[in-house]
Amino acid sequence: MKEDFLHYVWQHQYFDKTTLQTAAGEPITVLRPGYRNADAGPDFLNARLQLGEVEWNGAVEIHLRASDWHRHQHQTDAKYDQVVLHVVYTADQDVRRTNGSLIPVLPLAPRIAPDMLTTYQRLMDQPAPVALPCAPLLPLVPEITRLMMVERTLLERVEQKAAVLEALHHTLGGDWEATAYHALAAGFGFQKNTEPLARLAKALPQSTVRRHRHDLRQLEALVFGQAGFLTENAETPDDAYIGGLREEYAFLRHKYTLPGALPVHEWNFLRLRPANFPPVRLAQLAALLHARPALFDALLSASSVAVLEEFFQAPVSDYWRQHYRPGKPGKVPALGRSSVHLLVTNVVVPLRVAYARHVGQPELVEAAVALLEQLPAEHNHLTAPYELLGFRHRSAADSQGLLALSRGYCQPRRCLHCAIGSRILQPNGARL
Known part of the structure; x- marks a missing residue:
């Protein structure tokens, strides 16, 4: 048995109250069981009890065994001096407050059905x-x-x-547009690569992205460069497109003093279909950032899932329609409906609920959940x-x-x- 069970029994008063009395034989009437305490101190606060002829207002502490009072060192903790009743499963020991006064004990073992x-x-x-x-x-x-x-x-x-x-x-200093950018970046990780994409958003500030949103090639240079996919390797020695991105990234990284790129080994390819490879998702994210300049307003105002499905259909560049990773050709499908639905579930709805809580408009919470x-x-x-x-x-x-x-x-x-x-x-x- 766990102590939680006794909390439940006491809170709902699911025990036999016939001739209810303490272990010492003193009659008890429960006028109010008290309210669960989520902070440090006794388990239930503001209880009202009649013990004998006296009515008490105070706290109730609950243990499986009365001796747990000493095991938890309550006898030296003044917070527990307000306890007026010790509710236990088994009364195996008397307990006292810090001043030495005896605390009445109610054993529940014979009273639970x-x-x-x-x-x-x-x-x-x-x-x-x-x-x-x-x-x-x-x-x-x-x-x-x-x-x-x-x-x-x-x-x-x-x-x-x-x-x-x-x-x-x-x-992020109360910036909802930046919040939408970070949330979407992590969302494009689709669980397997959520963490590295979240780190990428930190390594590539939204303010820098905003300055280059008009140029998809520059956005790709920033995204793939900070993600660590533009380093020299054996797969791209003669790839002119990747070489051009590499040169563009070197210039932009120096211009904005960007932090170091993510190590390539942090990206997860294992047990992923090629359509979900990190470079494919990065290309789709870059395309979205290019095509949709006002992320937050669009995600907040979309009236239906159909509108959001259209919002997320941003065409990637020709290179990423034909490559699963730098230097590795293959026909790549567009962002699928199931992926869009995951973005709605894990990004759009929580973002709208966060905003609703921030501005104190609960009706917006209902509208957000209705998308699901x-x-x-x-x-x-x-x-x-x-x-x-x-x-x-x-x-x-x-x-x-x-x-x-x-x-x-x-x-x-x-x-x-x-x-x-x-x-x-x-x-x-x-x-x-």
């Missing part, structure tokens, strides 16, 4: 490969509870991504178990919610924090 404890252990004891520990118990959960939980995790996932962009916006409902659902090994169990999976909004549910709740076994797990663990009376 055996079936509730069995259900909890069943959820926690499922082996790691089991994607959904609650799968056998899902018939106990109404469809509306599942839908609400997936909607909640969708918003949590979008908000987490938006928070990263808000921090980036702050780092226009995208097709993603199907992978994380969403598959939920589909088999009948979870709704019609759009990318559902996919993102299911991914967040899997990674944030099911995999780490955070069933007590999940509306589905909470519903399953409710005593029969409360569930009805």
Whole structure:
């Protein structure tokens, strides 16, 4: 058993209160269980309890064993002097405040329904490969509870991504155009090369890109040069186009005193199809920067996915239509719809939510999330178990919610924090 389980039981008061009394036999009436404390100090604050004839307002601390009070050194910490009740599973020791006064203890072991404890252990004891520990118990959960939980995790996932962009916006001095540039650059990494593309954006400032956005060849020189793909090598000795980019880059790097280029070995080619090779994505990014001078305004104002699909179709130069990497010829397809959809999901929506939070307009959050409902659902090994169990999976909004549910709740076994797990663990009376 984990302490979280006792937190859950106390917070929802899911225990037998018949002749409720402390380990010393003093009657207890819970008037208010208190509020979970997310900071240092006791677990629940502002509780109201009647102990005997006296009403107390204070904190409640929860442990599996009363002796954990000493193991955590609370007897020497003045923050715990406000504790008026020590709730434990097993009362194996008396505990005192820093002034030596005794703290009443409430043991819950005999008051928790055996079936509730069995259900909890069943959820926690499922082996790691089991994607959904609650799968056998899902018939106990109404469809509306599942839908609400997936909607909640969708918003949590979008908000987490938006928070990263808000921090980036702050780092960039409150410049939304620069924020859009950095976010798009990382997005063009499509997971495998997200980190090196994010570093490239730092090594090639948006202010420098803006000065040369009118000239695609100069943009390619800057992008490929700072990415480390214009160094002399055996594949490009007679490649006139790459040689020209190399000369252009040398001039521009000196002009703007650019930092050193990224080492080529940082780019990932392993297990990637040629159409997703880093040079192909860099060429597509350069083309977009050339064709779309106002990135942020366009991404913020796009009314539909169809508009964004058109926005991202920026033609690359002739050389990159025919080369997967410098000196390596081959016919290269344009940026595909599935790639555009990933950019909408991982860049456009979080960027719009970050802006909405910044300006305090929650209606913009709803509009941003609505874009995900226009995208097709993603199907992978994380969403598959939920589909088999009948979870709704019609759009990318559902996919993102299911991914967040899997990674944030099911995999780490955070069933007590999940509306589905909470519903399953409710005593029969409360569930009805």
